[in-house]
Amino acid sequence: MNRKRFLALLLVVAVVAAYSARVYAVNKGVAKEYSIESFAVGDEISLGDAVLTVEDVRFGEETEEQHGQEWIQCTVTMELENTSEEAISKVKAIETKLAYGRDVYQTNQGDFDINALLNMEPGKQEKIELTYEVKVEDRQGQGKLYIVQDLYPELVEKAYKQGKRYGMAVEF
Known part of the structure; x- marks a missing residue:
């Protein structure tokens, strides 16, 4: 037994x-720890082969009611510049997420040239204006614009090798 x-x-x-x-x-x-690098509106953010600047964040005047909730437009204006020696694609910039607390918003609306973002020549600058529909009460809160990690893969990889998950956000 x-x-x-x-x-x-x-x-x-x-x-x-x-x-x-x-x-x-x-x-x-x-990754065992998270690292979100914060920037302010107007800061130049190095993405390795490009520089991104969030120039302005503004809210519209008109509200719209849907499903018992009031919504307002939030427009984010950015400038993206190719600082590398070759043509690059930074079309993922239009996938940037806007967050207020637990509310996260994405959009495909705005004023941008998708073809120019797909093939940015060296030294070229592109304006990107994204329009988000956000809850009216979020206008009073502390917002963050989370920049898509696909725009700076080298920095993400470097942090990953150090056991960190890396991201960038613009606070306003």
Whole structure:
């Protein structure tokens, strides 16, 4: 009887050890801390091969009611400049997210030239104006514009190798 108990216990320990080793192997490259670098409106943000500047954040005058909630337009104006020696694509800039607390907004509305963003020549500057529909009460809060990580993959990779998850946000 002792021999059966010993073998059963040995089997359980082996299964737990194998499971633990697998969990460790899967999670060993996962970032252990988060680092969001904050900028202010007007700051030049280096994306490696480009510079992004959020120039203005403004709210519209008219509100619209949908589903028992009042909404207002928030327009974010940015300038993107190619600082590299070759043509680049920074079309992902239009996927930038606007957040107020737990409310996160995305848009595909605004004034921008998608073809120019797909093929930005060296030294070229492009204006991007994104229009978000946000809750009226968010106008009074502290907003953040989260810049898409696809715009600065080298910086994300560098931080990842140091065990950090890296992001950039503009506070207003």
